[in-house]
Amino acid sequence: MFEAYWDAHKGNCVQLTFANERLSYFVKSKANNNGLWFVFEGLDDAIRDLHRLVGNAVVEDRHILVGTGSTQLFQAAAFALSKHQKIDASTAVVAEAPYYSCYPRAIEYYESRILHWAGDAKKYVSSSKESYIEIVTSPNNPCGAPRQAAVVDNGLGSNAAGFLVHDLAYYWPTFTPISAAADHDIMLFTLSKCTGHGGSRIGWAIVKELAIAQKMAQFIELNTIGVSQDAQVRATGLIRAIMKGYNSNSQLIKSLGPLDAAPAADHLVQPAAVAAAKDSGHDEELLLLQDLIPERQFFHFGKAMMEARWKGVRAALAGNQSVTVQDPSAPAHCTFMGTTSTTYPAFIWLKSIKEPAEDCQRFLKSKLGILARAGEAFGVSNQYARVSLVGRESEVAVLLHRLAALK
Amino acid sequence: MFEAYWDAHKGNCVQLTFANERLSYFVKSKANNNGLWFVFEGLDDAIRDLHRLVGNAVVEDRHILVGTGSTQLFQAAAFALSKHQKIDASTAVVAEAPYYSCYPRAIEYYESRILHWAGDAKKYVSSSKESYIEIVTSPNNPCGAPRQAAVVDNGLGSNAAGFLVHDLAYYWPTFTPISAAADHDIMLFTLSKCTGHGGSRIGWAIVKELAIAQKMAQFIELNTIGVSQDAQVRATGLIRAIMKGYNSNSQLIKSLGPLDAAPAADHLVQPAAVAAAKDSGHDEELLLLQDLIPERQFFHFGKAMMEARWKGVRAALAGNQSVTVQDPSAPAHCTFMGTTSTTYPAFIWLKSIKEPAEDCQRFLKSKLGILARAGEAFGVSNQYARVSLVGRESEVAVLLHRLAALK
The missing domain is CATH 3.40.640.10 (Type I PLP-dependent aspartate aminotransferase-like (Major domain))
Incomplete structure (x- = not known):
């Protein structure tokens, strides 16, 4: 990523x-x-x-x-x-x-x-x-x-x-x-x-x-x-x-105040477009535009990208009746960023909510062609499955597109 | 080395x-x-x-x-x-x-x-x-x-x-x-x-x-x-x-004939000087002269260096009544070098021959300040000890100097 x-x-x-x-x-x-x-x-x-x-x-x-x-x-x-x-x-x-x-x-x-x-x-x-x-x-x-x-x-x-x-x-x-x-x-x-x-x-x-x-x-x-x-x-x-x-070296670190707030990540992602494409069946608009990623500081870049990806994930999964995804955490203050935000986990942790209980990893693979790791490997039931959200931007775009097809 | x-x-x-x-x-x-x-x-x-x-x-x-x-x-x-x-x-x-x-x-x-x-x-x-x-x-x-x-x-x-x-x-x-x-x-x-x-x-x-x-x-x-x-x-x-x-690449290798014989290594080492210094008590002449090492092909360089070091080892240990060193192998033909030589092991494998039996590693350390690994670590008696011969040239020079002090 x-x-x-x-x-x-x-x-x-x-x-x-x-x-x-x-x-x-x-x-x-x-x-x-x-x-x-x-x-x-x-x-x-x-x-x-x-x-x-x-x-x-x-x-x-x-x-x-x-x-x-x-x-x-x-x-x-x-x-x-x-x-x-x-x-x-x-x-x-x-x-x-x-x-x-x-x-x-x-x-x-x-x-x-x-x-x-x-x-x-x-x-x-x-x-x-x-x-x-x-x-x-x-x-x-x-x-x-x-x-x-x-x-x-x-x-x-x-x-x-x-x-x-x-x-x-x-x-x-x-x-x-x-x-x-x-x-x-x-x-x-x-x-x-x-x-x-x-x-x-x-x-x-x-x-x-x-x-x-x-x-x-x-x-x-x-x-x-x-x-x-x-x-x-x-x-x-x-x-x-x-x-x-961060213009930082070991001598300067201790004197650094809070850094500038992270730039808004909205221009990186189109959650509305994701939702719209889901409704309309249009694929192209789901693509996250890597070309738009601006020059910025590393952790600010990373956080903005994860924020954008999670907006995409939540938009893609909104209203589906097949899986639930982990809730966002309560917003908290970040001493490094100087801002308040939720967590942006590296993985999507899905639970199949169909009745009867279904193997989530198999479901994702057979229905959507999404590769996941089954819950049992993590010590829980196979109703759960883990999907990576730290791949390349192009892979995540495909992933969001496929998730959006869920009913 | x-x-x-x-x-x-x-x-x-x-x-x-x-x-x-x-x-x-x-x-x-x-x-x-x-x-x-x-x-x-x-x-x-x-x-x-x-x-x-x-x-x-x-x-x-x-x-x-x-x-x-x-x-x-x-x-x-x-x-x-x-x-x-x-x-x-x-x-x-x-x-x-x-x-x-x-x-x-x-x-x-x-x-x-x-x-x-x-x-x-x-x-x-x-x-x-x-x-x-x-x-x-x-x-x-x-x-x-x-x-x-x-x-x-x-x-x-x-x-x-x-x-x-x-x-x-x-x-x-x-x-x-x-x-x-x-x-x-x-x-x-x-x-x-x-x-x-x-x-x-x-x-x-x-x-x-x-x-x-x-x-x-x-x-x-x-x-x-x-x-x-x-x-x-x-x-x-x-x-x-x-x-x-060796002017070699994967395409050329199969067509390569035997390589030139290794240049004589005599200018690298002074076995006679080692023996002479041992007799005379003069230290300086024991130094192997790193500056003299010429430009040459890698394995030829390495072999010449090991040959020189072993000449130095055998000269330094000649006539001593304290330890024996492994015998040189019978000379054999090297298909790569195109020449015939003995082996030049990476380690000197010493055996204390004093009566009563002595711990060779301790003897080397206390008498000569030489660091060795004791035989027991290699599954044999502590009459044996291993000394590295693949260190820097300057270290080997000191080693040979100290070995030459053995009676």
């Missing part, structure tokens, strides 16, 4: 690499002293500066650990925490349903004696016989809702033998108003949902306790002997490019 | 990256059709062309799977083969001792129910009750010896329930004469030991059976959702840079 932005601003991060650069596994870095030997110092700095600019996570007195995508960091955290606890039993890993479909797969694939997937956090009751890890995804994948820890306290005190891992992949102004700087023990972010460069495979964890960060680094050392330096250098440049758009 | 080469030839691979490149996880590739969706087609092509040029591995009708270093591919192979077999018991993973110290750690860290490290392949007896995976490292890490499968056949027929994985990281003209194109079920290579760019974290597997390659790809998908595209693009350029040095 960010391709149009980077096409327009491709010169904002031009990197030149010679053959004699980055031969070694090892990098000169202040993090070396802490055993986080593969973290490129420039990236560590850029990540901290970006969070200071956006205000979405506390980075002071925290350790930054880079991973080959946040997927590797999730596994690193699970193994590290499991080895960190003192109860001699397999550690349960849970998340409130619907949960990101990759979590159970990533835990179960190893068939580890020290970790097992235990499903929905709301149904899990902590005990003194095993420790648990709850992964809190906020905003949540698939539904976009804000989330907090959900494990039932069994009278052992809060988080008796439990650890929390916060997956904040979507906690950017693009997708949700930033209410405060998140401050949890382990927070995961990914370049993929920040700048859009999923192909680089760069994620990062912000970790409070050095001992945990070191155990996570050990997993990454055993798993892949560190993280590609080429990818880390690229990520550094891309993050700096976003910051340049 | 290849830094001097790339410093002199840094312009041979200059890559320019704009912000709008490689956003997606997915790449357009012919391998997509086979489920190897994250393999960059340009790298697949470059790897095949390089092996055709060097003649060290069969690539026709084989699948190329890229990994985040060959470490990830080793784990991918172990999990894939374990899930591929039909015996309902944990699969044993073995390697002939001394074996690469990372194998047991990489298998044991997961504490998996479906895989366990079972130590020395020479002591492992196959049975019908469990399947096994033998990793054959040739030339071997730590000792440089050529290796073949070593599991004892228990009357069940060769490899009754066994799978072989060949780690050919060091099977390049740099380290050993190339006798023939290796042709095994699963062969692992790594950019780190080929071009020297360990920091990129790129390895590759050449796999005969598509079903196995797909299961390995599934591990990498769950583990890291593919492999950094930035790193894959860089690896492609570096491999092409080496090939350009």
Whole structure:
């Protein structure tokens, strides 16, 4: 979805690499002293500066650990925490349903004696016989809702033998108003949902306790002997490019006041046209006009695009009798944007409301040719299905067109 | 060790990256059709062309799977083969001792129910009750010896329930004469030991059976959702840079005759000087003169450097009464170089020969300030220790100087 932005601003991060650069596994870095030997110092700095600019996570007195995508960091955290606890039993890993479909797969694939997937956090009751890890995804994948820890306290005190891992992949102004700087023990972010460069495979964890960060680094050392330096250098440049758009650098950040309000996104989308085309059966007017996207700051661009897409989704689905879509959240103030808005989730979370109950993913595929992921993968019934809203503008246009055909 | 080469030839691979490149996880590739969706087609092509040029591995009708270093591919192979077999018991993973110290750690860290490290392949007896995976490292890490499968056949027929994985990281003209194109079920290579760019974290597997390659790809998908595209693009350029040095491209390779013999390496090294300095106590003459390294073809450069280093090692250790070093192999013809030579292992594999038996790693550290890895990590006694010979030229000069102090 960010391709149009980077096409327009491709010169904002031009990197030149010679053959004699980055031969070694090892990098000169202040993090070396802490055993986080593969973290490129420039990236560590850029990540901290970006969070200071956006205000979405506390980075002071925290350790930054880079991973080959946040997927590797999730596994690193699970193994590290499991080895960190003192109860001699397999550690349960849970998340409130619907949960990101990759979590159970990533835990179960190893068939580890020290970790097992235990499903929905709301149904899990902590005990003194095993420790648990709850992964809190906020905003949540698939539904976009804000989330907090959900494990039932069994009278052992809060988080008796439990650890929390916060997956904040979507906690950017693009997708949700930033209410405060998140401050949890382990927070995961990914370049993929920040700048859009999923192909680089760069994620990062912000970790409070050095001992945990070191155990996570050990997993990454055993798993892949560190993280590609080429990818880390690229990520550094891309993050700096976003910051340049806000005329920001690490020295200036703290003195920055609230930014200008986001420009109105109305010229990006034609919700009225969507509704009209739905009525009239005319297809062409459903197309979102990528050409109209103006030059603007990255998060403002992203938020405007998501706002436009969601207007399109709600218009396309208005009045249909087949599916419901997640409600918009109550409008909230965004400390970064300085404006008030609802969330704009990365995914459409649909529920089939036909009687008798229908498989939503199959329905979408057979009736509309829309590819979705079925609810069961997310720990709920197949009445639900997830549809991506972060593809290319042309794909979203086709998607909205097909959704609008729903009766 | 290849830094001097790339410093002199840094312009041979200059890559320019704009912000709008490689956003997606997915790449357009012919391998997509086979489920190897994250393999960059340009790298697949470059790897095949390089092996055709060097003649060290069969690539026709084989699948190329890229990994985040060959470490990830080793784990991918172990999990894939374990899930591929039909015996309902944990699969044993073995390697002939001394074996690469990372194998047991990489298998044991997961504490998996479906895989366990079972130590020395020479002591492992196959049975019908469990399947096994033998990793054959040739030339071997730590000792440089050529290796073949070593599991004892228990009357069940060769490899009754066994799978072989060949780690050919060091099977390049740099380290050993190339006798023939290796042709095994699963062969692992790594950019780190080929071009020297360990920091990129790129390895590759050449796999005969598509079903196995797909299961390995599934591990990498769950583990890291593919492999950094930035790193894959860089690896492609570096491999092409080496090939350009041989005026080679995919069209020309098959018509290439034997290459010119490697230039004599005598001007690179002063074995006589090493011996003389050892006698006289003069330090300065032990320095290998990096400035003298001439412009030359990559593998010829690497081989000449390793030959020079080994001359230095043997001269430094001549006549000492403390340690023995692995014998040179019998000279063999290299189909790539067109010359005959011994192997030049990446590591010095030392054995303390003092009475009573001494811990070689501790001895090297306390007496000479030499950092080594102790034998136990490689599945043998601590009378043995491994010292790297693939560091920077300046480091090797210090190493040789210290070794020469041995009595």
